[in-house]
Amino acid sequence: MEEYVKILQRRIIKEIELVDGNKFKIDRWERPQGGEGISCILQDGKIFEKAGVNISIVHGNLPESAIQQMKSRNKDLDPSNGPYPFFVAGISIVMHPHNPYAPTIHLNYRYFEINNANGTKLWWFGGGSDLTPSYLFEEDAIHFHKTLKDACDKHDPSYYPEFKKWCDEYFYLKHRNESRGVGGIFFDDLDRKPQEEIFAFIKQCGDAFLPSYVPIIQKRKDMKFGEEEKHWQQLRRGRYVEFNLIWDRGTKFGLQTPGARIESIFMSLPLTARWEYMHKPEKNSREDNLMEVLKNPRDWVA
Helix, strand or coil: CHHHHHHHHHHHHHHHHHHHCCCCEEEEEECCCCEEEEEEEEECCCCEEEEEEEEEEEEEECCHHHHHHHHCCCCCCCHHHCCCEEEEEEEEEEEEECCCCCCEEEEEEEEEEEECCCCCEEEEEEEEEEEECCCCCHHHHHHHHHHHHHHHHCCCCCHHHHHHHHHHHHCEECCCCEECCCEEEEEEEECCCCHHHHHHHHHHHHHCHHHHHHHHHHHHCCCCCCHHHHHHHHHHHHHHHHHHHHCCHHHHHHHHCCCCCHHHHHHHCCCCCCCCCCCCCCCCCHHHHHHHHHHCCCCCCC
16 A cells, blocks of 8 residues: 555646646655654645645554544444554645636545554544535536546446445535535445455546546636635635535544644645625525535436
8 A cells, every 4th residue: 555655646646736736745754652654735736726635654642532543433442452553654635726716626545454462453544525616517517427437437337326425425614515526436445345355446546636637627727717716715615615624534634643744634724715794695596506415415427
């Protein structure tokens, strides 16, 4: 997994640099408690206001707060039997384009391993990818979901409908009663098949990132927009920030981990965002059209 995320990171950076015309800043770091990472950030580019492609390979002992979180997900961990050595390797991607008609994308895939007190080893894979537009283009949502469904179907036809539903339920702002975006796939604690089979699936999904997103960004990056569209994009980014800081499990785990690298954790946040009191889009507008989908998630592909 460590080798794969490093290869995938290099491949994605190379392709996105061609799209944007600017280079990523490469930030290599080490974690004093164990592990390393490479955070690659493109900020104030031609196409992307902020884009991050991060990998981390971290090991150490689980803090009690993380143990409690995992117990709530039915992991067989007793805090009194700690410490629990853990290893995690993953890749995390978020891209926020300048153009309001171009959607934000998020991807995260990771492998987690814990040495249990009784000598057994707990392991699982998790992650997913989802699309967050400020303006709805149905053909973009269909293309994105079809690319992910094709990746899933190569391994198990039950994966896409299960993980699509999971994504709709996970990336949901409960305090707003709306989805963050038009979804994608999401899963966690995936250990129901042999490791190598799931790892092959993870690689298929990671490899689907560029074909799922680059055609969309190429289509939308040069569309004409005005202050009204930019204003709406800023408000939608505010919702993105709310989800990441209030509900996202990965953010919470990162902040609970000793030696957490805050800059890398908050890489996912947009460069700019906006909050307005009691803002509502005009009825039957393009903005209202997006809100209808966020309130009522659709099935984009059969």
